[in-house]
Amino acid sequence: MKTLHLLRHAKSAWDDPGLPDRQRPLNKRGRRDAPRMGAALAAEMAPVDSFVSPARRACLTLAGLCEGWPALADCDHTVDEALYTFSAAALWRWLAATDSDRSSLFIIGHNPALTELINELLGQWQLDNLPTAGYARLSLSIECWSQLQAGCGQLQRLLIPRELPG
Structure with missing residues (x-):
């Protein structure tokens, strides 16, 4: 079982x-x-290493998450050129090439790639749009990232900024 945070x-x-x-x-x-969003995620999960698009807006999003979730700042953050993509297929290839020792991945990236990837992993169209600063957690019924297949995912959590208090 793998967990994917997007x-x-x-x-x-x-x-x-x-x-x-x-x-x-x-x-x-x-x-x-x-x-x-950082504060909201801090209330529900342990901090995790993250992989981030090199786009300035993605890196600034990570900085903002860390501001609201200080423990996240102590994790490893990898800026990866391959994550500057708008293609779900490119994200899929990146995920499939990931070391199987990692039980979870946290990616900060872009649409439409994220929305399309979520729907492909769920095996059906369930999400019209992951909004800006929106978060989705998927549980994947695979043992290795290379085993990704359509429908292997289950949406565990969807959190969007407009649902947050204040």
Whole structure:
């Protein structure tokens, strides 16, 4: 059994149209939501190592999570170029190549890749959109990451910022 934690980066700013996509920062809502999500996740789970897209908005989301979840800051965080993708197929390949010794993975990435990956792992379309700063935890009925297959997942938790108090 494997556990997959997926978090979409918090809301990014679009106020500088000349800025390359990778360099876009978080907007006001994103800077507010990331720490709130960190605090909410801290209340439900132990901190875990994370793998993060190199996009600035994803790295700033991780920083915000750590602000709200200080114990997360003590974990290992790996920025991985392969996670700057909008393709579920690319994420699938990345997951399938992961060391089987890892019982869980926490990824901070992008849509539509995350939403599509969730639905493929669930084996049916259950989620129309993982919103910005949205979190999904899936339990996967596999022993090795290389055994990923459509329908091997079960959605254990879906948490989105608008459900949080305050």
